[in-house]
Amino acid sequence: MIVVFAPDSFKGTIGAADAAAALAEGWHSVRRQDEAVLRPMADGGEGTLDAFAAAVPGARRVPVRVRGPADLEVDAAWLRLPPTARAPAGTAVVELGATSGIELLENLRPMGAHTAGLGQAIAAALAAGVSRVVVGLGSSASTDGGTGMLRALGARFLDARGADVPAGGQGLGAIAAADLSGLAAVPPAGVIGLVDVVNPLLGARGAAAVFGPQKGADPEQIAQLDGGLAQLARLLPADPGTPGAGAAGGAGFGLLAWGGSLASGAATVAELIGLPGAMRAASVIVTGEGAFDGQSASGKVPAHVAAAASGARVALAAGRIQSGADTSAFAAVISLTALAGTPASAMADPARWLREAGRHLARDLG
Incomplete structure (x- = not known):
């Protein structure tokens, strides 16, 4: 199946392109047969x-x-x-x-x-x-x-x-x-x-x-x-x-x-990089950002990706997920902080924990 990786940057720790690559690497370690399409995103901020x-x-x-x-x-x-x-x-x-x-x-x-x-x-x-x-x-x-x-x-x-x-x-x-x-x-x-x-x-x-x-x-x-x-x-x-x-x-x-x-x-960046077309062909879309919180539904990358996905399951990988944040739009969610044990550990080596997140998501959604 086709899996699209379209995260935002994880502010101050890892850029969107490297985050997408790490998520895809982790996914492929479990499901090598899947086709990975990388579409690193931004919303007007860093990246x-x-x-x-x-x-x-x-x-x-x-x-x-x-x-x-x-x-x-x-x-x-x-x-x-x-x-x-x-x-x-x-x-x-x-x-x-x-x-x-x-x-x-x-x-x-x-x-x-x-x-x-x-x-x-x-x-x-x-x-x-x-x-x-x-x-x-x-x-x-x-x-x-x-x-x-x-x-x-x-x-x-x-x-x-x-x-x-x-x-x-x-x-x-x-x-x-x-x-x-x-x-x-x-x-x-x-x-x-x-x-x-x-x-x-x-x-x-x-x-x-x-x-x-x-x-x-x-x-x-x-x-x-x-x-x-x-x-x-x-x-x-x-x-x-x-x-x-x-x-x-x-x-x-x-x-x-x-x-x-x-x-x-x-929406502007997504259109420019061809994300809508890539998502139409995908079975799973993995998005993410550094902190998913109450503001994330107001125009941030994960919310846009989830809203624009047409039939594909959408997964969220975030550095941290605020308690009470609405994650109902996602088929699966995973926090790097939860994987690493502490926020400091997650931020110290985000690529490692993004690869781990990719592995978990592949097992859950593959």
């Missing part, structure tokens, strides 16, 4: 550039040095995709995680981290003359509503005295005016933000309340950040209630204000 690079012949990485979320220089890259009828000068793929991501911080900066690096990478792509920009919005270090990105593209955010407000979420509440007169034009074929969540910008399900704690924000800071984002929403031409506006600390909202649109990262 998005890798997924596009693997799927598109002629894709080329372009190095760029940017100002990271801790104000230190970061060596990153954006990906240039070849020309198409829709984008005759090519498409740039930029990954927020590589330019303004939380993995770039030694210490969390809930109020001071920003998205300037993302904006600088986009600006570099625009200067190279691309027709379209695709932005992976995931793994964010900040809650700045995309203001760092917009500043790098020519916008200004001013306080009541006409001075520039501080970078990051700490300056949002002081914004009295947004000067967009110098903002770079959207490229001819548009800007698309790839999101893995449907959260709005504000409120109990918004960027600060839901994702602020992951970035080190305490309750008082969360309230301050949400208030600052509300102030920003009053000044920028975008709807803060748009699903995905709260993605990446509100960078989704910032992209909307620039004139971009938002799309499901998992």
Whole structure:
């Protein structure tokens, strides 16, 4: 039978391509006769550039040095995709995680981290003359509503005295005016933000309340950040209630204000890499991610794979599975932490435990 392996990266431990290969190796150790089809996935976060690079012949990485979320220089890259009828000068793929991501911080900066690096990478792509920009919005270090990105593209955010407000979420509440007169034009074929969540910008399900704690924000800071984002929403031409506006600390909202649109990262990447066709021919599909929790149903890779599978049984291999998380969409589930005994052991050698997960799944579903 045909088995498709379509995991996301296991954040900070192993990339999607290596995770897919390890799962397939474990499966083949039990069922060598099965045909393995590897389709490593991404949802707009870590690994998005890798997924596009693997799927598109002629894709080329372009190095760029940017100002990271801790104000230190970061060596990153954006990906240039070849020309198409829709984008005759090519498409740039930029990954927020590589330019303004939380993995770039030694210490969390809930109020001071920003998205300037993302904006600088986009600006570099625009200067190279691309027709379209695709932005992976995931793994964010900040809650700045995309203001760092917009500043790098020519916008200004001013306080009541006409001075520039501080970078990051700490300056949002002081914004009295947004000067967009110098903002770079959207490229001819548009800007698309790839999101893995449907959260709005504000409120109990918004960027600060839901994702602020992951970035080190305490309750008082969360309230301050949400208030600052509300102030920003009053000044920028975008709807803060748009699903995905709260993605990446509100960078989704910032992209909307620039004139971009938002799309499901998992669905966009899946279509590009030919996953729907591969799944139609499969008997079993194995997907996965580092942590399967209550947010995983809102646009993450495993949820998309399970929803898009047509008749095939879908299995989940995750680094850890949160107690109470809904796994009813899967024919089998397995946790690397349970196999390894502890989270530290699972994270220390993820390839080993992914191979073991593949073996278990082959015995259960073969």
